[in-house]
Amino acid sequence: MTTPDRVIVPLDVPTREQAIELLDLLPEVTFWKVGLELFVSTGADILGILNERGKKIFLDLKFHDIPNTVAGACRAASRYNVDLLTLHATAGRSALAAAKAAVSIAPSPPKLLAITVLTSLSARELAFDLKIPLELPEYALEMALLSQESGIDGAVCSPREVRELRRVCGDDFLLVCPGVRPDWAVKGDQSRTLTPSEAIAAGADYLVIGRPITGADNPREAWARICQELAAV
Numbered sequence: 001m002t003t004p005d006r007v008i009v010p011l012d013v014p015t016r017e018q019a020i021e022l023l024d025l026l027p028e029v030t031f032w033k034v035g036l037e038l039f040v041s042t043g044a045d046i047l048g049i050l051n052e053r054g055k056k057i058f059l060d061l062k063f064h065d066i067p068n069t070v071a072g073a074c075r076a077a078s079r080y081n082v083d084l085l086t087l088h089a090t091a092g093r094s095a096l097a098a099a100k101a102a103v104s105i106a107p108s109p110p111k112l113l114a115i116t117v118l119t120s121l122s123a124r125e126l127a128f129d130l131k132i133p134l135e136l137p138e139y140a141l142e143m144a145l146l147s148q149e150s151g152i153d154g155a156v157c158s159p160r161e162v163r164e165l166r167r168v169c170g171d172d173f174l175l176v177c178p179g180v181r182p183d184w185a186v187k188g189d190q191s192r193t194l195t196p197s198e199a200i201a202a203g204a205d206y207l208v209i210g211r212p213i214t215g216a217d218n219p220r221e222a223w224a225r226i227c228q229e230l231a232a233v
């Protein structure tokens with residue numbers, strides 16, 4: 001896999017037309033993410049379009065519910081021929097195991113990724129608003145380990161925690177990092193960020209990079225700058 005293939009670009013737009021515009025503008029992108037905004041706005045249509053174009057698909061719907069409901073949603077999602085699918089680690093051990101069992105019967109099951117701690121959250125919010133008594137890096141690791149023990153294939157984590165998760169969870173556990181910002185891009189609502197080259201060097205398998213590319217004045221130029229940065233890693 002070449003390094004640009006390790007960058008997943010989110011289609012965080014509200015319409016099918018805007019999504020197709022991005023696909024046409026960035027034909028070099030091999031891996032696209034469909035998240036809540038596009039899926040809730042337009043339904044599963046876009047997944048068929050991505051499949052027809054031979055793209056890899058990360059369906060990032062972040063399921064978080066009781067085990068029976070999570071299992072049903074994962075079973076349904078696994079019929080769309082997607083490569084990656086998310087749920088929250090905080091749904092708990094039974095829900096994680098039920099999700100794994102549900103997708104396992106699909107002809108080509110997606111890999112399941114558990115969200116550890118959203119990359120928008122700061123240590124302060126985790127402690128004071130969410131009342132989590134562990135330090136943020138320790139909590140992210142605990143969520144990854146719980147997911148791994150429950151049979152989940154990998155985790156979504158901030159690039160700031162990826163080195164430790166890689167060390168403890170091993171090379172077979174897939175680690176996907178949003179919260180990636182080139183040094184020329186604004187952070188926006190992301191709290192725990194590193195640059196693309198730092199995130200890869202720290203052990204991420206895949207990076208999710210959205211607005212620095214899709215929100216740029218010239219998305220093609222932004223994509224090329226990121227590929228250039230990663231070529232030097």
Ligand SMILES: O=c1ccn([C@@H]2O[C@H](COP(=O)(O)O)[C@@H](O)[C@H]2O)c(=O)[nH]1
Binds near residue numbers: 060118178180208212
């Ligand atoms: O912890 C998480 C989990 C998922 N995301 C998603 O990744 C992209 C990031 O987009 P940017 O524009 O690069 O910020 C977005 O679709 C999120 O829903 C995340 O950011 N953090």
